Amino acid sequence: MRHAEVTLDDKFLLTEGRVFITGVQALLRVLIDQHRLDKAAGLNTAGFVSGYRGSPLGGLDQQAHRAQKFLDQAGVVFKEGVNEDLAATAVWGSQQANLFADSAKYDGVFGMWYGKAPGVDRTGDAFKHANFAGTFPKGGVLAVAGDDHNCKSSTLPSQSEFAFQDFEMPVLSPADVQEVLDYGLLGYAMSRFSGLWVGLIALADTMDSGVTIDIGIDRHRFVLPDNYRLPAGGLGIRLKDQPLDKERRLRTQKIPAALAFARANKIDRVMLGSSRPRLGIVCQGQAYKDVIEAFAAMGISAAEAADLGVAIYKVGMPWPLEPQGVRAFAAGLETLMVIEHKRPLIETQARAALYDLPAHARPKIIGKVDEQGHPLLSEIGSLSVAEVALAIADRLPPGPHMERVHDYLARVSAASMAAVTLSADQQRKPFFCSGCPHNSSTRVPEGSRALAGIGCHYMASFNDPSTDLNSHMGGEGLSWVGASPFTNESHVFVNLGDGTYNHSGSLAVRAAVAAGSSMTYKLLFNDAVAMTGGQAAESGFTPAQITRQLHAEGVKTTVIVAAEPERYLHATDLAPGVEVFPRSELMEVQQRLRDTPGVTVLLYDQVCATEKRRRRKRGRMEAAPRRVMINPLVCEGCGDCSKTSNCVSVEPLNTEFGRKRKINQSSCNQDYTCLEGFCPSFITLEGAENPHREAMPALTADSTLLPAFEPFEGVKNIVFTGVGGTGVTTVASILAMAAHVDGRAASVVDMTGLAQKGGAVFSHVRIGETEETVVGGRVPAASTHVLIACDLLSADGPDALALYAKDRTVAVGNADFAPTADFVTDRDVRFDAEAQGRRLTAAVKSYDAMPAQNLAVNNLGDAIYANMIMLGFAWQKGVVPVSSRALYR
Structure with a gap:
């Protein structure tokens, strides 16, 4: 394995090769690379970004501040918006700067708006006005919409493509982080050519993931359509533009220009052809990855799928759907299956595009319903790889491949059954942080x-x-x-x-x-x-x-x-x-x-308690002067301290005299409301700090016994489960970065949402030899190779159990059980770590446990290190395919 000289600045600094980058960081990379492309073309441009934070774009502003020096070098001005529609208006203004040429500082300004889906909805008026007005030919605008299909951290599930359709803004749908970069730059080129604002869909699975991508600047070469002539005066923003003139230009010239640009640059393309196509699959964005993952899970290679008469058409611009490409793809097919998450956008347009074909040349179109009009692919939540596989499997011809297909579906069925029968009675629900106002x-x-x-x-x-x-x-x-x-x-x-x-x-x-x-x-x-x-x-x-x-x-x-x-x-x-x-x-x-x-x-x-903790760690706030402890010999276990404080750091302590209470010193934010309870057992220690343990003997890669790593082919799927706010996602990111340092392809997707507040958190890490082997970010059902259960209760939840397989999942678990928020309101609730371990043992191939939290507290002074200990435990068992030097790096 090679150990690359990797730095954290690579993601923005390098102009060729591979970098490890998150979806949010890729959006910033789009701005930096747009300036590089313009400079290479002899243009002196600048950038302007404004929007409003909200998952999955909640950290964009923070990442922008960390990348400030690179944005400054690219001439990008970042201004947080007070709200989404005011931010969009500011971005609209960036396109007006060059209407007054005498005062313009730059040849053009490329703009970016960002916001969560509800922000897209509230910004409709600003979007319509700005899109009707248009963009500057050497500027352009991307509107990045953060969608939450499964409503993990929203009040409603969302799908912004239909909003962009109503605003008459072309919308691009990246399938992964690589395409966030590629489509972002393509979107600017389209926006400049057509004079339209261009929407870009940002899902949690792309924004909340880190992955190895190719950032070669030479990848981005766009062509102008040779069959479309721009009208006199162009399509860009202009002064004294009348409303009906804007509407006429938008519908008769700008949208056709966007479609011509899409055709010329092959935004929609055939990803798998067949000499005798029968079943044509049309998909976009995340659904494309789901389709590829489904065939891999069923044990069907691309070549075998083509021999079976399967063809795949990937749509990069779901609205407006480019009709010539979909017509050409549909020619000769028996069935056209449209696979897309949530409401049918492409399917409706495909029906319209194929409607006037002769009956003998028009394939059956299925998607949300099957050939008989029965429900097929759900509009609720998001589709799983297993659902996609089942829909495809029912339409494959018979043959020896079906044995592999049935084996996969049986494994998924067994995992689904385990998720029902073995699921823990309790749930780890999100709750306010310790000391939260x-x-x-x-x-x-x-x-x-x-x-x-x-x-x-x-x-x-x-x-x-x-x-x-x-x-x-x-x-x-x-x-x-x-x-x-x-x-x-x-x-x-x-x-x-x-x-x-x-x-x-x-x-x-x-x-x-x-x-x-x-x-x-x-x-x-x-x-x-x-x-x-x-x-x-x-x-x-x-x-x-x-x-x-x-x-x-x-x-x-x-x-x-x-x-x-x-x-x-x-x-x-x-x-x-x-x-x-x-x-x-x-x-x-x-x-x-x-x-x-x-x-x-x-x-x-x-x-805010979390912000207070942050400031104290960074020296921006004085450390609290007191520590609170409970004398278990005096405590009667009445729970009045929990009732008064509503705090999850008041935990149960089982003693020979019965159940008492203790303060978790690792999670306590020193709010002191527990002292207001009617209880004489509380002790305050003035000037006390958590104990600093003596330094342990230094361990190096050379002095540590190296495990024998299990060889693997394709991709290694690793799932972390844990408690929100304890650093699970950080440890998963370290593992993925270590794989990148080793020269492998890697991805990590964090599933947090509101769970970051003490709920169940999951991180999926996938490691392969090449980018092609790491297809999607999420680990599909019944496909986990390694489970690192930093929290057993999260690992025993139905969503997690569905990921394991009895014939392949090797699990390691933290035997120390963290109480749930139920203890705050129910003093008698019981927690059984051994029962959780037995459930997990029944669902996986092998299971080993260790008291990670006790080890962390007793040896390192803080429970925060328990998750890293769990990673080390799994690594020592030889099931985590990264080198020790890469982990240290």
């Missing part, structure tokens, strides 16, 4: 209820029966305006995060005041947008400034409840009449506001 701030007095909002506090609706009925972002509280005239209920509380308030929620407060409804907004000021990585809100408003803004909006009563009320003792900049209370008086304050007519605001001021 929402542990206290989202509670309401007896007899009251609260409306949920967008943000981490949304999780209150999972666990608190008094909180329910969320709205879209920025609509918080307005549902009560519509409901209150028709109910005898006189008041509700409304949870509103400071990030949402800055984004659009301040308008909701204004509307509620105008309506005269009686409600209390609980404005949760955390000093960080914790849901997407701890960024500061764009306005940077302080609580004092917010009180003055609320006063100006007409809110008559605003109070502050603060974790550190002493900070306000000498405050002179609060709005008139604002009172400040300690959080111990939260319930009394809420009862008072509940009885106050009109709109009132309770501003809850406490720094």
Whole structure:
């Protein structure tokens, strides 16, 4: 194995070869490479980026700041948007800069908008205006839409292609990170040629994945259509453009130009041909990877599939579908199967494109329904490789290949059965972090209820029966305006995060005041947008400034409840009449506001616990002066500390005298609300820190006994399971990078969503000799070779069990069981690590366990190292195919 001289800057610095890069980083690479291509073409261009964070694009702004020097060199200006539609308007402005040539600094500006699918929806008006206006011929715009098919970290599942269709913006659908880069640059070329904004779909499986890709700048050579002549005056943005002229140009010239560009550059192409095609499969984006994965899982090679009469057509631009290519592909087919996730976009267009063919030349078209009109491929959630394989298998001709197909389907069926019969009774559900302000701030007095909002506090609706009925972002509280005239209920509380308030929620407060409804907004000021990585809100408003803004909006009563009320003792900049209370008086304050007519605001001021931990580690905040411990000999196990603090760091401790409580010092964020419980067993240690263990003997690659690695062909599928927030995804990324250092192809996909807040987290790592062997990011059903169960309960969940196979999965597990959030509300809930181990043993080929958390705490002083110990345990067993030097590197 070779050990490449890999640096973290490679992903942006290198212009040829292979790099390991994430989907989000690839978007930034698009901007850098666009500038490189323009410079090589003799153009002096710059870039402009604006949007609003939201999964799977939640970390784009953070990555942009880390890549600042490379963006600066490329002339790219990055401006976070206050919200999505204002950001889109700013990007629209980047195309107007060159309309006034005398003052333009550059030959053109390429723009990029980014946002989550709900942001696409709310930005429709801006998109339509900007797209009708057009782009500058040496600029161009990409609109990157983050879709969440399975609603892992959203309030609704999403599919943005139909929104882009309505905005009349061509949309590109990358299948993987490589195509994020390729299609991004292609999108700019199309946008410049056609004068249209171009949409780019960003799924979690591409944005949340890291993979080895080819970044050769010479790959990107685009041709202009030789059968399309641009009209006089071109198709770009112009001054004094009339609305009907824009519409005419858009529909009669710009969209045809985009279709001509797509044909000339073969965006849609035949990926598998057959000399006697019978079954033609049309797919796009992630579905294409699913199709390729399905054939591999069934043991059918590309050559064998072609011999069986299968042909595959990959669509890169799902709207508008280029008709000439799909007509040519359909010629001579018996059946055309369209495989796409969620609603049928390509299928509907394919039917229209083939409708006027003679009956004898028109294939049967199936997709969402089969030949008899029965449901075939679901529109709900996302399709699995197994579902795709089953649909294809039913349409393959008989032959010896079917034995392999049936073997695969039987293995999938067995895994599905295990997911039902062996699944753990308990679930690891997401919950507020230790010391999170929402542990206290989202509670309401007896007899009251609260409306949920967008943000981490949304999780209150999972666990608190008094909180329910969320709205879209920025609509918080307005549902009560519509409901209150028709109910005898006189008041509700409304949870509103400071990030949402800055984004659009301040308008909701204004509307509620105008309506005269009686409600209390609980404005949760955390000093960080914790849901997407701890960024500061764009306005940077302080609580004092917010009180003055609320006063100006007409809110008559605003109070502050603060974790550190002493900070306000000498405050002179609060709005008139604002009172400040300690959080111990939260319930009394809420009862008072509940009885106050009109709109009132309770501003809850406490720094996000995760951000506080981050700042302390980085030296930007003083370490907390005290540690809290529980004397088990005094503790009676009553659970009042859990009830008071709502904190997951209060854990069970089984002793010879029965079940007691302890504080998990590794996860505790020193919030101290547990001290408010009615209990004499708590001890506070002033100036105490977690113990620093003595340095252990240094181990090097040369001094460590190397395992005998099992040889493998094709791809090695490794699955990590763990608890959100404990570093599982970090360890998985280290493994994938180590494989890259060894010269292998690797990918890692993290499945987190809201689970990052203490829920079940999964990382899929796939390692192969070449990029071609690592097809998709996710490990398909019944295909796991190695399971590293950093948390047994997550490993015993139905989604995880469906990935294992009794004939191939080697599992290692952490025998130390981490309590679930159920313990916060149920003091008697029991956890049985041995039972979890037995379930796992029944589902896999072999299983070995070790007490990783105890080893980490006792030898390294912190449980955070347990996941890395688990990786080392698996590596020592010879089932992780990377070298020790690569892991060290």
